[in-house]
Amino acid sequence: KNEVEQSPQNLTAQEGEFITINCSYSVGISALHWLQQHPGGGIVSLFMLSSGKKKHGRLIATINIQEKHSSLHITASHPRDSAVYICAAPRSGGSNYKLTFGKGTLLTVNP
Amino acid sequence: DTEVTQTPKHLVMGMTNKKSLKCEQHMGHRAMYWYKQKAKKPPELMFVYSYEKLSINESVPSRFSPECPNSSLLNLHLHALQPEDSALYLCASSPRDRMFGRASYEQYFGPGTRLTVT
Numbered sequence: 001k002n003e004v005e006q007s008p009q010n011l012t013a014q015e016g017e018f019i020t021i022n023c024s025y026s027v028g029i030s031a032l033h034w035l036q037q038h039p040g041g042g043i044v045s046l047f048m049l050s051s052g053k054k055k056h057g058r059l060i061a062t063i064n065i066q067e068k069h070s071s072l073h074i075t076a077s078h079p080r081d082s083a084v085y086i087c088a089a090p091r092s093g094g095s096n097y098k099l100t101f102g103k104g105t106l107l108t109v110n111p
Numbered sequence: 112d113t114e115v116t117q118t119p120k121h122l123v124m125g126m127t128n129k130k131s132l133k134c135e136q137h138m139g140h141r142a143m144y145w146y147k148q149k150a151k152k153p154p155e156l157m158f159v160y161s162y163e164k165l166s167i168n169e170s171v172p173s174r175f176s177p178e179c180p181n182s183s184l185l186n187l188h189l190h191a192l193q194p195e196d197s198a199l200y201l202c203a204s205s206p207r208d209r210m211f212g213r214a215s216y217e218q219y220f221g222p223g224t225r226l227t228v229t
Binding site for chain 2: 031040042044048086088090
């Protein structure tokens with residue numbers, strides 16, 4: 001079992017649909033990163049959260065520390081949201097934290 | 112300035128070449144990271160620098176040589192690479208955790224350098 005598991009692996013949606021991507025983790029401290037990577041592009045950090053809920057535009061991230069589970073929601077999805085979404089759990093590596101990454105969810109939003 | 116920059120964006124090099132990748136941040140972060148990402152895979156940690164000193168080396172081959180000349184700059188020197196080293200190389204940095212005095216778990220990523228070794 002992977003230490004950070006994402007579901008689904010692939011997701012296809014129609015423009016305007018509400019999207020949910022899930023992440024469960026069994027390692028690390030009680031915090032999680034959500035990252036976005038467009039095809040052929042670099043990584044953009046969307047959220048870093050350790051409790052509750054964060055919102056940025058049409059993106060909402062929630063985390064349940066007790067259940068070690070986080071969700072990323074996209075409201076009113078748009079083709080430009082098509083990307084790989086990766087969750088990553090920080091865990092202590094001496095004086096620094098190392099990130100354990102999930103395998104990513106490939107989201108395709110069709111017009 | 113709230114970003115991590117990387118140069119060049121793309122690099123093509125032969126197996127006998129020597130080249131360098133550059134990463135820069137002006138956010139006052141004192142921890143900086145190099146990652147390697149192959150296609151359709153998550154990033155893999157290579158090196159971590161903390162206060163300009165090498166803190167973590169994830170058993171990376173010596174043909175990759177990191178350098179942190181100052182708190183804003185991180186280099187990755189490349190020599191005698193193999194075609195399988197072709198990948199996206201990502202840099203990241205972390206602020207200092209004010210409570211614990213160590214690097215925070217937050218990481219800010221640069222756009223990456225896409226390296227092709229021929």
